[in-house]
Amino acid sequence: xxxxxxxxxxxxxxxxxxxxxxxxxxxxxxxxxxxxxxxxxxxxxxxxxxxxxxxxxxxxxxxxxxxxxxxxxxxxxxxxxxxxxxxxxxxxxxxxxxxxxxxxxxxxxxxxxxxxxxxxxxxxxxxxxxxxxxxxxxxxxxxxxxxxxxxxxxxxxxxxxxxxxxxxxxxxxxxxxxxxxxxxxxxxxxxxxxxxxxxxxxxxxxxxxxxxxxxxxxxxxxxxxxxxxxxxxxxxxxxxxxxxxxxxxxxxxxxxxxxxxxxxxxxxxxxxxxxxxxxxxxxxxxxxxxxxxxxxxxxxxxxxxxxxxxxxxxxxxxxxxxxxxxxxxxxxxxxxxxxxxxxxxxxxxxxxxxxxxxxxxxxxxxxxxxxxxxxxxxxxxxxxxxxxxxxxxxxxxxxxxxxxxxxxxxxxxxxxxxxxxxxxxxxxxxxxxxxxxxxxxxxxxxxxxxxxxxxxxxxxxxxx
Amino acid sequence: xxxxxxxxxxxxxxxxxxxxxxxxxxxxxxxxxxxxxxxxxxxxxxxxxxxxxxxxxxxxxxxxxxxxxxxxxxxxxxxxxxxxxxxxxxxxxxxxxxxxxxxxxxxxxxxxxxxxxxxxxxxxxxxxxxxxxxxxxxxxxxxxxxxxxxxxxxxxxxxxxxxxxxxxxxxxxxxxxxxxxxxxxxxxxxxxxxxxxxxxxxxxxxxxxxxxxxxxxxxxxxxxxxxxxxxxxxxxxxxxxxxxxxxxxxxxxxxxxxxxxxxxxxxxxxxxxxxxxxxxxxxxxxxxxxxxxxxxxxxxxxxxxxxxxxxxxxxxxxxxxxxxxxxxxxxxxxxxxxxxxxxxxxxxxxxxxxxxxxxxxxxxxxxxxxxxxxxxxxxxxxxxxxxxxxxxxxxxxxxxxxxxxxxxxxxxxxxxxxxxxxxxxxxxxxxxxxxxxxxxxxxxxxxxxxxxxxxxxxxxxxxx
Numbered sequence: 001x002x003x004x005x006x007x008x009x010x011x012x013x014x015x016x017x018x019x020x021x022x023x024x025x026x027x028x029x030x031x032x033x034x035x036x037x038x039x040x041x042x043x044x045x046x047x048x049x050x051x052x053x054x055x056x057x058x059x060x061x062x063x064x065x066x067x068x069x070x071x072x073x074x075x076x077x078x079x080x081x082x083x084x085x086x087x088x089x090x091x092x093x094x095x096x097x098x099x100x101x102x103x104x105x106x107x108x109x110x111x112x113x114x115x116x117x118x119x120x121x122x123x124x125x126x127x128x129x130x131x132x133x134x135x136x137x138x139x140x141x142x143x144x145x146x147x148x149x150x151x152x153x154x155x156x157x158x159x160x161x162x163x164x165x166x167x168x169x170x171x172x173x174x175x176x177x178x179x180x181x182x183x184x185x186x187x188x189x190x191x192x193x194x195x196x197x198x199x200x201x202x203x204x205x206x207x208x209x210x211x212x213x214x215x216x217x218x219x220x221x222x223x224x225x226x227x228x229x230x231x232x233x234x235x236x237x238x239x240x241x242x243x244x245x246x247x248x249x250x251x252x253x254x255x256x257x258x259x260x261x262x263x264x265x266x267x268x269x270x271x272x273x274x275x276x277x278x279x280x281x282x283x284x285x286x287x288x289x290x291x292x293x294x295x296x297x298x299x300x301x302x303x304x305x306x307x308x309x310x311x312x313x314x315x316x317x318x319x320x321x322x323x324x325x326x327x328x329x330x331x332x333x334x335x336x337x338x339x340x341x342x343x344x345x346x347x348x349x350x351x352x353x354x355x356x357x358x359x360x361x362x363x364x365x366x367x368x369x370x371x372x373x374x375x376x377x378x379x380x381x382x383x384x385x386x387x388x389x390x391x392x393x394x395x396x397x398x399x400x401x402x403x404x405x406x407x408x409x410x411x412x413x414x415x416x417x418x419x420x421x422x423x424x425x426x427x428x429x430x431x432x433x434x435x436x437x438x439x440x441x442x443x444x445x446x447x448x449x450x451x452x453x454x455x456x457x458x459x460x461x462x463x464x
Numbered sequence: 465x466x467x468x469x470x471x472x473x474x475x476x477x478x479x480x481x482x483x484x485x486x487x488x489x490x491x492x493x494x495x496x497x498x499x500x501x502x503x504x505x506x507x508x509x510x511x512x513x514x515x516x517x518x519x520x521x522x523x524x525x526x527x528x529x530x531x532x533x534x535x536x537x538x539x540x541x542x543x544x545x546x547x548x549x550x551x552x553x554x555x556x557x558x559x560x561x562x563x564x565x566x567x568x569x570x571x572x573x574x575x576x577x578x579x580x581x582x583x584x585x586x587x588x589x590x591x592x593x594x595x596x597x598x599x600x601x602x603x604x605x606x607x608x609x610x611x612x613x614x615x616x617x618x619x620x621x622x623x624x625x626x627x628x629x630x631x632x633x634x635x636x637x638x639x640x641x642x643x644x645x646x647x648x649x650x651x652x653x654x655x656x657x658x659x660x661x662x663x664x665x666x667x668x669x670x671x672x673x674x675x676x677x678x679x680x681x682x683x684x685x686x687x688x689x690x691x692x693x694x695x696x697x698x699x700x701x702x703x704x705x706x707x708x709x710x711x712x713x714x715x716x717x718x719x720x721x722x723x724x725x726x727x728x729x730x731x732x733x734x735x736x737x738x739x740x741x742x743x744x745x746x747x748x749x750x751x752x753x754x755x756x757x758x759x760x761x762x763x764x765x766x767x768x769x770x771x772x773x774x775x776x777x778x779x780x781x782x783x784x785x786x787x788x789x790x791x792x793x794x795x796x797x798x799x800x801x802x803x804x805x806x807x808x809x810x811x812x813x814x815x816x817x818x819x820x821x822x823x824x825x826x827x828x829x830x831x832x833x834x835x836x837x838x839x840x841x842x843x844x845x846x847x848x849x850x851x852x853x854x855x856x857x858x859x860x861x862x863x864x865x866x867x868x869x870x871x872x873x874x875x876x877x878x879x880x881x882x883x884x885x886x887x888x889x890x891x892x893x894x895x896x897x898x899x900x901x902x903x904x905x906x907x908x909x910x911x912x913x914x915x916x917x918x919x920x921x922x923x924x925x926x927x928x
Binding site for chain 2: 104146173178403409414423439
């Protein structure tokens with residue numbers, strides 16, 4: 001095999017932390033969605049930045065592909081070693097390196113998951129806010145520019161990473177950013193690395209912003225006769241500047257999924273799941289303002305969840321949306337997709353996607369971080385049913401086109417990976433040339449996560 | 465002159481919107497600080513993106529430098545045509561192209577100033593939050609990664625630009641980002657352009673986040689016996705998560721400047737200037753929480769400013785800090801510098817800079833956006849006094865080193881420009897190689913704002 005010499009050198013370096021076992025390779029070829037198992041040639045388990053650098057040097061010398069692997073929760077196949085080579089499993093680099101409570105910052109290794117981090121932060125009164133649902137690794141979240149339910153209040157991972165250490169294609173270790181809240185010195189490599197899906201470098205350390213645990217947290221739910229009303233309520237809430245901590249929309253199909261998967265017993269109508277954070281007076285004021293807007297928008301069935309147990313149950317249900325969607329099609333896989341549009345076009349985008357699903361005879365749930373204009377469609381598909389897969393592809397493609405037509409983007413948080421490369425030219429036009437120039441300058445041999453994010457040149461040419 | 469053929473072609477294109485008059489060239493060579501007048505060879509006044517593209521094509525063909533010029537309020541010489549060539553004056557491209565009140569966004573041309581924009585937004589109930597004091601152009605603010613007094617609550621310009629259109633070195637027009645609140649598609653060129661100081665491309669359109677005008681705004685001031693107490697109060701306030709809209713520290717020298725310049729009649733002790741935004745109940749709650757912390761920190765002389773007039777007077781005074789600093793040394797210029805450190809090191813950084821000023825026999829005011837850990841020193845200097853200029857250089861250099869030693873950055877918001885290039889290698893280390901690679905890939909002829917931001921290669925070598 002072409003990568004055999006690289007693998008031999010890596011065995012020298014890592015000993016039994018370099019495996020080529022069938023089981024380990026298959027494990028690292030798995031994904032949450034509809035992509036076939038895509039095993040790498042070998043799996044490396046580095047312990048330190050120095051080792052990552054040494055691994056990259058070897059792979060660079062031998063032109064062997066390297067694909068970073070965190071918690072494998074990415075939804076567009078970002079962690080799959082599409083062209084073989086090494087799956088760089090970061091799970092051993094999962095330490096909290098330091099916490100600075102007085103600065104509301106911490107520095108962590110990339111293999112740490114968000115739940116592990118929040119567990120370690122518990123005693124400090126601080127928390128890490130980015131919450132994409134899955135217990136993703138921090139490095140993976142940064143690499144894929146993750147966000148989730150709390151982004152409407154606390155920002156996406158992009159807003160919450162102050163600094164990174166990264167190992168570049170040839171093994172060079174760089175640092176970008178600092179523990180200071182802001183900087184105006186030089187090109188913003190930190191944010192260039194965030195969302196680059198491991199195609200420009202491997203993140204080995206991240207300095208994160210933390211937030212104080214709110215004095216008071218109250219969750220609530222309400223429901224509407226139709227999605228249009230729910231979206232109107234969301235738009236008015238955002239426009240009024242109510243600092244929502246979470247504002248999630250679930251369409252009737254998603255509610256049906258929760259009823260099926262978790263016996264939620266909810267009326268099968270569109271719902272909003274909400275959370276308010278702040279000092280007690282501020283939370284009361286926010287809730288009163290929201291309730292007024294909600295009533296004007298036709299909300300009913302207002303329920304609050306003030307105890308920690310009730311809130312946890314609510315968000316656990318929400319976070320199981322992927323599995324609840326799957327419950328609507330037993331034995332099927334979920335093809336998840338997301339788009340993000342200006343909030344004024346949210347109702348149109350959702351209505352369009354519901355109509356598309358119906359037209360294409362697909363079972364689709366819709367759930368989203370609607371305060372950001374971001375929503376997900378979860379399609380039940382059978383990967384062996386070529387016709388259904390083709391219809392799902394049509395749905396995804398049409399949804400992306402709808403988002404672009406409405407001034408949005410083909411992904412708010414799932415990213416490009418393998419799944420959406422054919423949109424890159426349409427969304428970015430001539431800017432794509434400059435993205436390619438960066439890739440060429442940073443990784444001239446193309447060893448970092450090859451086949452992802454940037455479309456193959458022929459796709460670009462075909463679209464021009 | 466080497467740029468004569470380019471200028472002749474530009475006259476063909478622009479007619480009398482290309483000038484080479486001595487007066488116009490000198491006007492575009494001016495700056496607010498201590499740099500000598502640095503006139504360009506010619507000044508171009510484009511009317512449109514198409515014209516900017518045509519200008520860049522001509523300059524690219526003739527390898528003629530192009531330096532963008534906004535409101536000339538940059539503080540590290542970013543707008544000066546250091547290597548001659550064309551000063552690209554964006555003042556005619558100053559329109560608000562569209563406002564989407566329901567999305568809290570607008571799209572503007574780069575020559576528009578922040579005050580012009582807020583004037584146009586007045587009727588919408590929305591405002592553009594970034595406020596660096598000077599009535600800077602939006603394009604210049606983005607190019608230099610500006611922030612200012614309200615960044616602690618609403619973020620810097622980086623957080624408030626959703627999308628840009630830019631003309632690249634060879635005249636190619638690109639777009640990056642969209643009106644959607646977030647995106648996970650492709651490399652983040654938007655944030656790469658922001659803070660690149662016109663060295664990677666010329667911004668020709670910006671889509672901005674807007675914020676709802678708060679229902680209630682209250683400003684306040686209080687004073688402390690020493691800077692340490694004031695900083696302790698700031699740290700506790702930020703740690704408690706009080707969502708301050710503004711929290712500005714002024715040392716006793718800055719207060720003396722306000723007394724001299726504006727007859728402020730303030731006790732010459734360190735002050736905090738504050739602002740609270742929100743619903744009435746939330747503002748009252750924030751103020752009560754702050755007052756409690758302030759009293760514990762030894763604050764006295766608590767005064768509030770609830771009327772619009774009183775607030776405007778307060779912030780007008782604050783925004784005249786540059787001129788108030790100048791008033792302490794009649795006939796002198798101000799050498800402004802800024803750093804940003806983790807907030808836990810703020811007291812140490814400020815104490816160090818005060819001690820340095822004393823040791824070096826310099827008159828220095830200190831004022832800053834301390835909620836971000838960002839502060840400014842304003843040195844009174846006589847550019848003709850070589851010894852004083854050398855001491856000011858030593859001060860700036862020492863302050864930068866202090867900031868780096870404390871885990872911060874050599875500039876929170878003024879940028880690199882001409883003034884801080886010798887820090888780039890120290891602050892960024894091997895990452896600088898990747899910045900150079902981007903510059904080389906985007907502007908291989910080096911026509912965009914040459915001599916800025918990236919240090920000359922020999923400086924890098926000397927530091928290695």
